[in-house]
Amino acid sequence: MLTIGSYQVLRLLRDKVLLVWTLAFPIIMSLIFMAAFSALDDSYEADPIEMGVVQDDAYEAAEGFDAFIAALSSEQDGTHLINTHRYATAHEAETAAKNGDTVGYIEVEDGTPVLRVLPNDSAANTVPVLRAALDSYEQTRAQYAALAAQGAGPEQIAAMQVQHVSTQRAQITESPSSPTVRYYFALLAFACGMGMHISMLAVQEVVAGSSPLGARRTLAGIPRWKVLAGTLGAAWLGILVCLLAAFWFIRLVVGVDFGAHTGMCHLAIGVSSLLSCTAGAALGTVRGMRTGVVSGITCLLSLFTGLYGTAAQELADTVQNSLPLLAQLNPLWQSAHCFFSLLYYDSLAPFAHSCAVMGAMACLFLSIALVRMRRMSHEHL
Amino acid sequence: MADEAVSVEGLVKRYGEMVAVDNLSLRIESGEIFGLLGPNGSGKTTTINCVLQLLSYDRGEVAVFGRPMTATSYELKRRIGVVPQDVAVFDELTVAENIDAFCALYVPDRRRRRALVAEAIDFVDLGGFTKFRPRKLSGGLLRRLNIACGIAHQPELIILDEPTVAVDPQSRNAILDGIRGLNERGATVIYTSHYMEEVEQLCTRIMIMDAGRQLAIGTNDELKSMIGTGERIRVEIIGTEPLGEDVVEQLRRLGHVRTVDYEIPELHVECTSGAHNLSDVLGVLSGRGVAYGRVTSEPPTLNDVFLEITGRALRDEAA
Numbered sequence: 071m072l073t074i075g076s077y078q079v080l081r082l083l084r085d086k087v088l089l090v091w092t093l094a095f096p097i098i099m100s101l102i103f104m105a106a107f108s109a110l111d112d113s114y115e116a117d118p119i120e121m122g123v124v125q126d127d128a129y130e131a132a133e134g135f136d137a138f139i140a141a142l143s144s145e146q147d148g149t150h151l152i153n154t155h156r157y158a159t160a161h162e163a164e165t166a167a168k169n170g171d172t173v174g175y176i177e178v179e180d181g182t183p184v185l186r187v188l189p190n191d192s193a194a195n196t197v198p199v200l201r202a203a204l205d206s207y208e209q210t211r212a213q214y215a216a217l218a219a220q221g222a223g224p225e226q227i228a229a230m231q232v233q234h235v236s237t238q239r240a241q242i243t244e245s246p247s248s249p250t251v252r253y254y255f256a257l258l259a260f261a262c263g264m265g266m267h268i269s270m271l272a273v274q275e276v277v278a279g280s281s282p283l284g285a286r287r288t289l290a291g292i293p294r295w296k297v298l299a300g301t302l303g304a305a306w307l308g309i310l311v312c313l314l315a316a317f318w319f320i321r322l323v324v325g326v327d328f329g330a331h332t333g334m335c336h337l338a339i340g341v342s343s344l345l346s347c348t349a350g351a352a353l354g355t356v357r358g359m360r361t362g363v364v365s366g367i368t369c370l371l372s373l374f375t376g377l378y379g380t381a382a383q384e385l386a387d388t389v390q391n392s393l394p395l396l397a398q399l400n401p402l403w404q405s406a407h408c409f410f411s412l413l414y415y416d417s418l419a420p421f422a423h424s425c426a427v428m429g430a431m432a433c434l435f436l437s438i439a440l441v442r443m444r445r446m447s448h449e450h451l
Numbered sequence: 452m453a454d455e456a457v458s459v460e461g462l463v464k465r466y467g468e469m470v471a472v473d474n475l476s477l478r479i480e481s482g483e484i485f486g487l488l489g490p491n492g493s494g495k496t497t498t499i500n501c502v503l504q505l506l507s508y509d510r511g512e513v514a515v516f517g518r519p520m521t522a523t524s525y526e527l528k529r530r531i532g533v534v535p536q537d538v539a540v541f542d543e544l545t546v547a548e549n550i551d552a553f554c555a556l557y558v559p560d561r562r563r564r565r566a567l568v569a570e571a572i573d574f575v576d577l578g579g580f581t582k583f584r585p586r587k588l589s590g591g592l593l594r595r596l597n598i599a600c601g602i603a604h605q606p607e608l609i610i611l612d613e614p615t616v617a618v619d620p621q622s623r624n625a626i627l628d629g630i631r632g633l634n635e636r637g638a639t640v641i642y643t644s645h646y647m648e649e650v651e652q653l654c655t656r657i658m659i660m661d662a663g664r665q666l667a668i669g670t671n672d673e674l675k676s677m678i679g680t681g682e683r684i685r686v687e688i689i690g691t692e693p694l695g696e697d698v699v700e701q702l703r704r705l706g707h708v709r710t711v712d713y714e715i716p717e718l719h720v721e722c723t724s725g726a727h728n729l730s731d732v733l734g735v736l737s738g739r740g741v742a743y744g745r746v747t748s749e750p751p752t753l754n755d756v757f758l759e760i761t762g763r764a765l766r767d768e769a770a
Contacts, residue, residue, distance in 0.1 A: 073559075074555065081543040084544075278505055286601075291525050291528040291556060293523075293525060294523070
């Protein structure tokens with residue numbers, strides 16, 4: 071049995087096509103995701119830009135504006151939006167902008183700050199933020215002016231300033247949520263689905279009716295269960311190693327947060343790989359089953375895990391909300407849900423539920439596979 | 452019973468309405484090289500698969516080495532080696548690994564297996580290719596690997612299903628010599644092939660079957676004696692004039708002559724067994740002043756036997 075298993079593992083290691091689909095593909099996809107999501111994150115970053123400031127009489131007269139500009143130039147408190155270049159007149163500031171020394175300039179006209187910028191791609195992210203900051207300054211200044219006009223004292227105005235916080239970020243899950251982890255969890259589930267290839271091909275080579283190799287191995291002089299156990303054990307090991315490699319790559323290289331339950335993640339991968347192995351084994355007993363069919367099934371089921379983008383995620387959410395039982399019947403959904411449960415739920419109950427469902431599915435598939443593999447004859451020669 | 456390697460009694464195998472094996476009975480003695488001959492679809496492979504329990508059958512009894520053969524007769528299976536018609540080896544494993552992987556299905560002990568694998572490699576003369584993967588091997592080498600995988604565990608009964616298909620003459624001779632060697636070491640061999648000359652050279656007993664039935668069984672000579680033709684005479688006519696119809700008619704009237712065919716420049720005469728067939732034919736030709744050149748006289752071949760017993764009509768490949 072050990073010899074059968076070890077040769078099965080050796081064959082898997084040498085089967086480049088199988089390794090590409092089950093090991094390399096998820097890793098390559100995770101790198102593509104990483105590149106895509108990192109560009110997405112970059113688009114939300116407002117980097118400091120070179121900005122002229124016209125420091126004339128109007129500037130000096132604007133209440134608190136100098137402090138405001140200083141805050142925008144400060145590198146310490148996370149509001150660093152501009153590197154300030156001060157000019158005496160608007161004409162000088164405009165000339166500097168045209169020369170490329172700055173991307174534009176800020177001047178105060180009639181007590182209101184005005185932002186003038188030249189078209190520049192590098193400033194595309196920062197300019198809207200800067201404009202919003204200037205609007206905020208103007209609103210606050212007008213608000214304080216109105217309060218002062220109504221007779222509010224400096225202490226009351228200072229108290230308003232302290233309370234000037236409109237929204238606050240709150241975290242209600244153990245780990246911070248990120249919209250991108252869903253793709254990686256779906257990708258792991260996809261890798262699990264592709265793992266079915268390994269067990270399907272392995273089983274096809276022990277079932278008499280599936281291939282000449284299957285017929286030959288059916289004539290073995292050792293008990294049938296040993297051949298099956300050695301073959302399926304090796305297939306499971308192969309899928310498990312591929313999934314673990316993908317998991318650790320996504321976690322360490324891509325930097326995806328899987329939460330604090332690393333051990334449980336391994337358990338999830340163990341159960342997922344078992345499910346993949348048994349499902350592939352059941353498919354392998356179907357006469358004439360092709361790898362393309364298995365790939366097709368995996369791709370279809372992955373649609374309902376949200377692997378293919380926001381539209382797929384909306385579809386998956388709709389199915390999950392409207393037909394929860396149908397969603398739960400999807401083995402890949404269960405696999406992805408395991409990781410979600412570990413990351414976002416305080417209790418381990420949802421994780422245990424997903425594991426139990428996958429375990430039950432694995433038992434069902436294994437039973438089907440064993441009943442069909444036990445048959446040692448084939449009627450279509 | 453103990454000397455019987457294989458015993459089949461009243462075997463019937465049906466596919467729906469079609470009867471693939473029809474009440475077949477067969478006994479193969481230990482130490483024989485038993486040839487199984489038949490046209491495509493005659494039931495040879497089905498019979499073998501029933502014996503090996505790869506196929507369930509509707510009726511009949513199969514025994515190997517005197518004991519009933521079942522799908523779980525692992526002890527018996529360890530004594531059987533099968534070389535299937537299709538090359539069935541692992542593409543990802545080397546020659547040596549392939550032989551070891553199949554040998555492991557019969558011999559769990561690694562140390563013993565190492566010796567058996569080495570012996571099998573020597574036997575099929577693949578010593579220079581042990582590290583090669585199957586796709587790097589030629590057709591003949593691949594067939595030899597297929598054989599090595601089937602015989603490495605040194606079975607007492609070896610079943611070879613058309614092992615020389617698509618093999619060049621040199622490799623074929625090597626394979627046939629190997630099979631003789633296996634037999635000399637004490638193995639009983641069941642051999643199916645479409646190549647009559649192979650079966651004729653190799654087999655001690657031959658069964659011809661068609662439509663799932665046994666048509667004839669016996670030694671090479673016994674089978675030849677079952678058909679009417681005892682001698683084939685060929686005469687090259689070298690005269691300037693073609694042979695006249697009257698001469699052909701005179702030859703047909705000879706006592707032992709069964710058929711006479713004349714296609715310029717060769718005359719073919721089939722005779723029943725007789726001591727003076729050749730001199731009678733040549734006597735007629737000399738008497739009529741016919742000049743002749745090369746003359747050959749040969750006994751019937753197994754091919755003649757096969758065609759005469761199974762008929763000369765073409766068979767459907769897919770049958």
